[in-house]
Amino acid sequence: MATRKVLAAAGHGARAVRTKSAQQFIQAASEPADVLVLGCGIAGCTTALRAARQGLKVTMLTATEDPHDCNSYWAQGGIIYRAEDDTPELLSSDVISAGAGRCTEDAVAMLARDGPRRVEEILIDDVQVPFDRDGEDNLLRCLEASHNRARIIHFKDQTGAAITESMLSATTKAENVTLVQSATAVDLLRHDGHCVGAVVIDNVTGERHLIPSRVTVMATGGLGDIYAHTSNPDTARGDGYAMAQRAGVDLQNMEFVQFHPTTLYFPGERRFLLTEALRGVGARLRDRSGRAFAKEYHPAGELACRDIVSRMITAEMGKQNEPCMYLDCSHHDADYLYQRFPAISEHCKARGLDIAKDLLPVVPAAHFHCGGVKTDLDGQTSLKGLYAAGEVACTGLHGANRLASTSLLEGLVWGSAIVEHLTEEERMENMKQGGCVLSGANEAFETMEKLRPKEADNAQWAVEDVKDTYKQVQTIMWEKVGVERTPDHLVSAVTELKEIATGVEAKYMNHRVTPEGVGLRNASLVASLVAESALANPASVGTHYMKEELTAASA
Numbered sequence: 001m002a003t004r005k006v007l008a009a010a011g012h013g014a015r016a017v018r019t020k021s022a023q024q025f026i027q028a029a030s031e032p033a034d035v036l037v038l039g040c041g042i043a044g045c046t047t048a049l050r051a052a053r054q055g056l057k058v059t060m061l062t063a064t065e066d067p068h069d070c071n072s073y074w075a076q077g078g079i080i081y082r083a084e085d086d087t088p089e090l091l092s093s094d095v096i097s098a099g100a101g102r103c104t105e106d107a108v109a110m111l112a113r114d115g116p117r118r119v120e121e122i123l124i125d126d127v128q129v130p131f132d133r134d135g136e137d138n139l140l141r142c143l144e145a146s147h148n149r150a151r152i153i154h155f156k157d158q159t160g161a162a163i164t165e166s167m168l169s170a171t172t173k174a175e176n177v178t179l180v181q182s183a184t185a186v187d188l189l190r191h192d193g194h195c196v197g198a199v200v201i202d203n204v205t206g207e208r209h210l211i212p213s214r215v216t217v218m219a220t221g222g223l224g225d226i227y228a229h230t231s232n233p234d235t236a237r238g239d240g241y242a243m244a245q246r247a248g249v250d251l252q253n254m255e256f257v258q259f260h261p262t263t264l265y266f267p268g269e270r271r272f273l274l275t276e277a278l279r280g281v282g283a284r285l286r287d288r289s290g291r292a293f294a295k296e297y298h299p300a301g302e303l304a305c306r307d308i309v310s311r312m313i314t315a316e317m318g319k320q321n322e323p324c325m326y327l328d329c330s331h332h333d334a335d336y337l338y339q340r341f342p343a344i345s346e347h348c349k350a351r352g353l354d355i356a357k358d359l360l361p362v363v364p365a366a367h368f369h370c371g372g373v374k375t376d377l378d379g380q381t382s383l384k385g386l387y388a389a390g391e392v393a394c395t396g397l398h399g400a401n402r403l404a405s406t407s408l409l410e411g412l413v414w415g416s417a418i419v420e421h422l423t424e425e426e427r428m429e430n431m432k433q434g435g436c437v438l439s440g441a442n443e444a445f446e447t448m449e450k451l452r453p454k455e456a457d458n459a460q461w462a463v464e465d466v467k468d469t470y471k472q473v474q475t476i477m478w479e480k481v482g483v484e485r486t487p488d489h490l491v492s493a494v495t496e497l498k499e500i501a502t503g504v505e506a507k508y509m510n511h512r513v514t515p516e517g518v519g520l521r522n523a524s525l526v527a528s529l530v531a532e533s534a535l536a537n538p539a540s541v542g543t544h545y546m547k548e549e550l551t552a553a554s555a
Contacts, residue, residue: 046415099399400542
């Protein structure tokens with residue numbers, strides 16, 4: 001939690017937000033929301049804020065007690081804006097190069113065209129994120145790996161925190177937005193080919209409820225926590241992907257999981273991200289003896305794409321039988337490092353490390369999912385009434401690997417695009433006139449409830465069983481569907497994960513529903529989907545790196 005302490009000390013601490021408990025809200029919800037937003041990171045907040053300002057009634061749901069506990073909050077490095085001599089074509093070329101040629105060009109063009117103006121319009125002018133500036137009030141920009149220009153703007157090493165707090169403050173002050181905390185979305189409600197809301201559980205009481213809505217937007221984040229090592233919070237269990245799969249919604253590119261090369265390695269602790277920006281200012285990768293090895297693997301060295309840097313680190317770890325490699329920032333002025341990276345400095349200091357003097361132990365960790373719920377450029381999924389934005393969505397923007405600092409921008413661009421699509425005159429009128437949403441949601445909810453035995457709510461799922469099974473999933477994913485993959489490992493992983501997911505689903509249906517049980521159900525299903533997708537893809541490309549080519553027998 002060091003990041004929040006530093007942020008508050010910088011005069012930009014957490015703000016109070018207007019919320020309701022799940023029970024209070026659900027009991028009072030006699031009418032469908034116009035828009036139900038699942039998630040409150042940058043994609044969710046952008047959608048909710050802009051929809052509310054168009055007169056739509058918005059319910060924004062978060063499974064956590066603290067709405068800041070989302071992937072967006074923990075983003076460190078920055079967000080793409082524009083360099084002085086930048087163009088959409090220059091940014092597009094970087095995105096496509098990082099994506100190993102697998103990007104959807106229309107999505108790339110949309111991000112490059114709309115992204116910088118959305119940053120200016122929403123983050124700079126509207127919610128006024130306190131990005132770092134020089135003495136003449138000019139925005140400071142930095143270079144990150146695989147960018148041809150220094151176009152990244154930031155707030156120290158806490159950009160995600162500054163953006164999330166500013167966006168949450170503005171969103172929850174909007175007249176038509178209600179934020180419901182501690183309510184876990186369980187499943188999407190589908191009726192007559194339309195999404196009509198979601199089933200949720202109150203994390204406090206354990207009761208299941210429905211939240212009906214004319215439109216549902218998934219902004220549920222990623223899946224990093226299905227791996228043993230991840231830079232993500234433990235809420236990144238793949239919830240949105242799993243709900244979409246169970247509702248019959250199309251997914252794509254599920255095999256493309258990006259691993260961040262540099263997370264701080266301390267045995268027994270969750271991994272802590274060491275931002276790309278450290279390498280952008282010249283930090284070097286070294287082994288225990290102090291040897292710099294990155295340029296032995298790629299001419300760009302530490303500034304190569306993340307998948308390449310991750311593999312060079314794991315290769316050295318394997319060759320030397322070491323649990324980690326090291327990041328060296330000691331070439332830089334100490335005061336600059338402490339001021340530019342205060343959260344990282346504080347986190348390391350608490351563990352006896354000085355970022356200006358010591359070698360920092362690092363390992364790669366699951367960081368971002370480049371695939372997800374398939375959408376068009378308006379954020380529409382294959383299910384009418386269901387949209388998706390941010391990491392859970394897949395427009396094809398990232399292809400096989402994500403360019404640094406595109407994730408926050410993606411949420412901003414497609415959160416805005418969804419609302420523009422919804423508020424086109426004819427569509428807005430049709431949405432307001434939709435009178436069958438509540439009855440359809442009730443019917444779908446009742447059908448879903450009938451699938452569960454009545455006695456299930458009286459049976460407790462042992463907490464240790466849930467934890468042990470979750471760890472088993474994480475271990476399989478890390479060892480067999482990780483930075484480097486082989487056909488034999490993937491075949492084994494698919495078999496094991498299918499068996500686990502089937503057993504978990506049976507236990508889920510026959511026990512009382514809890515947030516932890518929901519998490520395991522989703523994580524085991526999504527892990528199985530990632531492994532199956534990896535096995536089905538014969539091409540070694542981007543983040544899907546095969547040490548041996550897949551054969552027909554393996555597939």
